Amino acid sequence: MTSTIVWVHGDCLAPDGPALRAYPDAPAVFVWDDALLQRRRLSLKRIVFIYECLLELPVTIVRGNVAAEVTAFAAAHGARRVATSDSVSPGFAAIRRRLAAALTVEVLAAAPFVPPDVPLDLRRFSRYWQRAGPLALQPTPPDAP
Amino acid sequence: MSTPMRRSFADRDDLVAYLREQFPAAAARDAAVSPIRGGQRAARERLARLNPVRYAATRNALDGAVTGLSPYLRHGVIGLADVRDAALAAVRRAADAGKLVNELGWRDYWQRVYRQLGRGIWRDREPLKTGWPASAYAVALPDDVAQGTTGLACMDAFSQQLRDTGYLHNHARLWLAAYLVHWRRVRWQAGARWFLEHLLDGDPASNNLSWQWVASSFSSKPYWFDRENLERLSGGRFCRSCARANECPFAGDRARLAQRLFPQLPPEVPR
Structure with missing residues (x-):
């Protein structure tokens, strides 16, 4: 019995990603989203590349509906919590909402490129970079996540 | 829970044969496999060869010293902060890594805009300025x-x-x-x-x-x-x-x- 599982997704396939690092002993799962594969017509070479990344991770690989499979994986391990790494994609947000119906979801962020909470003007890259550029040229502080 | 997929393969050909069989629709459309390998080991090899000064001088040419890190960044195999830190460590003055860090900035920028727009990234953000409707x-x-x-x-x-x-x-x-x-x-x-x-x-x-x-x-x-x-x-x-x-x-x-x-x-x- 474990209390937490890790959901690994295609926006964070690092062996030292934030969720895997926070829960190194937790069972982890990756789900091939069959509907997404079909909709995006993802080519075989993209699938091979992602699979090679997965083979370096301590993760169980399944396929199907992502939220349903993660929920079933948690149940199989007697877990009520799922930890995952953050993503900006709307698909991630939708799955996260579905998971939250059955599980407590913890979303962990990777080390930021620009310190969080700095207000940035996103209308054009040049405006964004005026503020972000000097901050981005600083190395990550040693105490960063 | 559905049956887990295989994790153990004799070699890359074995893996590719398995994936062709598992994803027949994708394989039928186009069976090509890239010479670029997935995984953090491959990413770290590229990261170790990072040369921000040569990158800045030659990146516009097709055979220039580009990093080839984009597939790994896209899938979070390594992060923008990792590449920035490696770039800064590879130069004497931070400014020498400026161009590379600026290009990393584009990815950070697009990600931030994506968080705001969601699926709206599929629609024109503004009218075209080409004169054509x-x-x-x-x-x-x-x-x-x-x-x-x-x-x-x-x-x-x-x-x-x-x-x-x-x-x-x-x-x-x-x-x-x-x-x-x-x-x-x-x-x-x-x-x-x-x-x-x-x-x-x-x-x-x-x-x-x-x-x-x-x-x-x-x-x-x-x-x-x-x-x-x-x-x-x-x-x-x-x-x-x-x-x-x-x-x-x-x-x-x-x-x-x-x-x-x-x-x-x-x-x-x-x-």
Whole structure:
């Protein structure tokens, strides 16, 4: 019995990603989203590349509906919590909402490129970079996540 | 829970054979496998070779010292902060890593915009600045571009490389995108979908918003190029063997090219 599982997704396939690092002993799962594969017509070479990344991770690989499979994986391990790494994609947000119906979801962020909470003007890259550029040229502080 | 997929393979051929069998629809469309390997070990090898000074000096050329890190960044195999830190560690003065860090900034920027827009990245952010109405653009990707049979050596090579390797140099992407949108007058979404099928680094944010930048729905003017530009940055390798070199649609005076592509716009001020 474990209390937490890790959901690994295609926006964070690092062996030292934030969720895997926070829960190194937790069972982890990756789900091939069959509907997404079909909709995006993802080519075989993209699938091979992602699979090679997965083979370096301590993760169980399944396929199907992502939220349903993660929920079933948690149940199989007697877990009520799922930890995952953050993503900006709307698909991630939708799955996260579905998971939250059955599980407590913890979303962990990777080390930021620009310190969080700095207000940035996103209308054009040049405006964004005026503020972000000097901050981005600083190395990550040693105490960063 | 469904049955777990295999994790143990004799070698890469064994893995590819298994994935062909597991994903038959994808394999039937296009069976190509990229020489670029997935995984953090491969990413770290590239990271160890990072040379920010050479990158800044040569990155625009097709054979320039680009990092090849984009597929790993896209899938979070390594992070922008990792690459930034490695770049800073590889130079004496932080400013020498400035160009590389600036290019990393584009990915951070597109990700932030994606968080705001969500699926809105599939729609024009702003009206086009080409003088053409959105209805003037074809909806579908032309077959000759998709198959690499336009007769233009450069564009056919880019199309082939995209399908065979899932990777294109930044300028090859820009030229192929500009050709499709401005010369063939095809909606950027058709090209964006095509790129996402194939590019190992295909990310809806970087991909779609860069297509919008080329198309001019997320920039103040359309991006386009001419033969001189392409010939110089490709070392002339395509033009030499091009069957259509004498009727090159990219050749000629820039002002006249602009007039042909965007006849409704005021004449370009010579630079």
